[in-house]
Amino acid sequence: MHRNYPALRHLSDKSSARSIHSLYNKGRICQLALEFSELDTFARVLKVNDKRHLLHHCFQALMDHGASVSDILADTFAQQLSPPTCQDVSARDRAIQLGFQLGGFLCDAGWFSASETVYKACLNLCQMDKAYLHKSLECSVGLLHVQNANCKYTAADQTCQIARQTLEELQSLNLPVNAAAFYTECCALLFAECQYDEAIKFCSRAIQALSKTLPNKTIVDVLRQCSKACVVKREFSKAEVLVKHAVCYAREKFGDKHPKYSDALLDYGFYLLNVDSITAAVQVYQMALGIRQSVFGGKNLYVAIGHEDLAYASYVQEYSSGRFNDAKEHAEKAIEILSHILPEDHLLLSSSKRVKALILEEIALDSLSKEAKEKNLQEAQELHLQSLALARKAFGENNVQTAKHYGNLGRLYQSMQRYEEAEEMHLKAIKIKERLLGKDDYEVALSVGHLASLYNYDMEKYAEAEKLYLRSIAIGKKLFGEGYSGLEYDYRGLLKLYRTTNNLAMADHYHDILHEWNTIRDINNAVEVKPLEFSITTNFEESVKKCFS
Structure with a gap:
């Protein structure tokens, strides 16, 4: 291929970043894909932190174009970590540092499976030498975060045990550790599994381990995740303090256009929705989605989650008015994006389908056409049954998420005039x-x-x-x-x-x-x-x- 640009591997880090952005702006997607597929080149671009939002744009454009650069980079990294290539300490240090940078970027960009590949390979390398105990803890917490985000809860439980053992070993040696990050991810895992009493315990531990010396990202994540745990335990005054500090701190340290600020806003929206401040929640969700669209754009997982959260808040806001067009549009956009990047049985996709089903049921009840009503109700039933099956597979019968799906089916069966079945679902x-x-x-x-x-x-x-x-x-x-x-x-x-x-x-x-x-x-x-x-x-x-x- 003819190049109008020098090979980026011969340029400095900042020059590489500028060339990358120039390729993107000129629409040179194929050449950009070639450059991004070279791990050494991408590693240098990763070091330029002040252009990270532009890097996200470029990366997302490639993924939308069908270039699987996330998997290519992850697989290349994992393959390069063979023992012969990491014999000396300096080579091992460089590999581990790159693993943290690459795994973190892929996670921040929403490509969780690729990020998991990187973190697993990096963790295996860290565990080869006791001198890397701190790195082992950091890496296992990063892996735990990715698995939580990707709804891989069985794997996350196993990673949690690895991280806990590493933490205890470090503490037995009286070495300083970032325990707050670990406790926060434990809280997140237990929250996702609906073990709310246990989640709040780890929330308290994370708060007690919090300090200004921790990374800004860790501080924001501790505050916002602990706020969510307090919300589901109906400890709203605590939740308010935590999430407002998260919002202010994220805005101060990262700016109001950063994905981390949008993370804090989404959890603030979650708090507002649960304290019945519906209009405020919708406003906050709109802002969070806007930030994610401007940073990532395209078919991005974080954008899809923003659409889903806004869809549900809009549905709640318009429940009495019956104006569900905006809510339905956001739900369908979330499903469209997630269907493009996730397996059809993924829990994140199931969640968006559940929201759309709720909306379709209400639209059906207001429909003047019998045919349209039956069509919407039938589609809603299919979506609810899919979501219930996935919840039971992931969490089992005795779980709040499963119970919510039973309740949703109960309401739907009432709308379908299947009253005995509706009663059975509600009682369950x-x-x-x-x-x-x-x-x-x-x-x-x-x-x-x-x-x-x-x-x-x-x-x-x-x-x-x-x-x-x-x-x-x-x-x-x-x-x-x-x-x-x-x-x-x-x-x-x-x-x-x-x-x-x-x-x-x-x-x-x-x-x-x-x-x-x-x-x-x-x-x-x-x-x-x-x-x-x-x-x-x-x-x-x-x-x-x-x-x-």
Whole structure:
């Protein structure tokens, strides 16, 4: 091939980076693919940190073009780590350093399988010599992070044991360690597996190990992951402190266009959604998606996740209005991207399908065409059943994620007028959630409210429905207060129930309560939402450690 550019292996690191960007800007994708496929060339470009966003753009363009540079680089790295090539200490040090840089970049770019290949090879090299114990810990934590992100939880459990043994060995030698990063990844793994009580324990350990001397990335990840653990345990005041510090710290250290800032925003959106600040959550998710689109673009996994999170938040926001076009568009975009880069049975793809199924069900209920309604409901059922099967395979029956899928099927079967099946699904969901989360958890309230609706509107089990509605209301008010958005459906359900059973006094009572609820919501909605207009007055060490003292 004729080249108008010198071979990049003969250039300095910064000159190589400039040439790479020039090739990209001129659309020289084939030549760019050749250069990126050479590990030595790519290694030099990786050293230029101030152009990382441009490197992500170039790399993503190649992946979209069908050039599997992520796997080529990873496989080349792994093949070069044969014992003869790493005999002397300096060669081994260089190889390990490159492994961290390459594995970290591939993870940051969303190519988890390739990143895992690099980290595994690097870890094997580290484990050959006790002098690399610190590197072994760092590498195993990096591998654990990638496996968590890629939903490879069985492999992650094994890596977690390796990391724990390495950490304990270092501590037995009284050597300083970055325990916060390890505890955070343990928290993330347990969170994903819905072992929330255990996750919060590791959250506390990570917070106690937090210090300003740690890498900025580690600090942000500790704060935001621990916030998520607090959210699912309904410890909202702790979660708020943690995630707001994560947002501020990420913005200060990385800037407001960096992927790490978008990570913090997504977890802030998760917090806002769970404390019923829906409009604020949608705004924050939109910002996070915008950053990821500008940094990566194309068919990128992180962009897809941003679309999925925004799809779900938009679905919740428009639940009462029925305007689901934006939510459906984001869900379909997430599925389109993930279908391009992941196996069809991947849990991340399953999650996006679940969101689309929820949206399709609501669209079906508002459809004037019988044919369109049946088509949407049938597609929603297929998506829900696929998601349930994958959840059961990954987590087993006794898991909150599995319970959520049962609950989703229960709602769908109600819409399809398959009432006995709907009741069976809701009862399964409630039983699992109560066993794992307790009787007064938000997730339990959701399932209880859905079963109440089934009994009230379709099965004429009014006494059972009344008890369930009152239970759901009590949990909702306890967690979120009198203005909680979810109360509307329970109040309207009770209003219908009492009118149907001719209990006019109670019907009037709940008519008044619903009016009061609407007044509270109108007052709340009149306040302009500015979710990022807050300030942090204390440093993160002082503030967050106080929460867990």
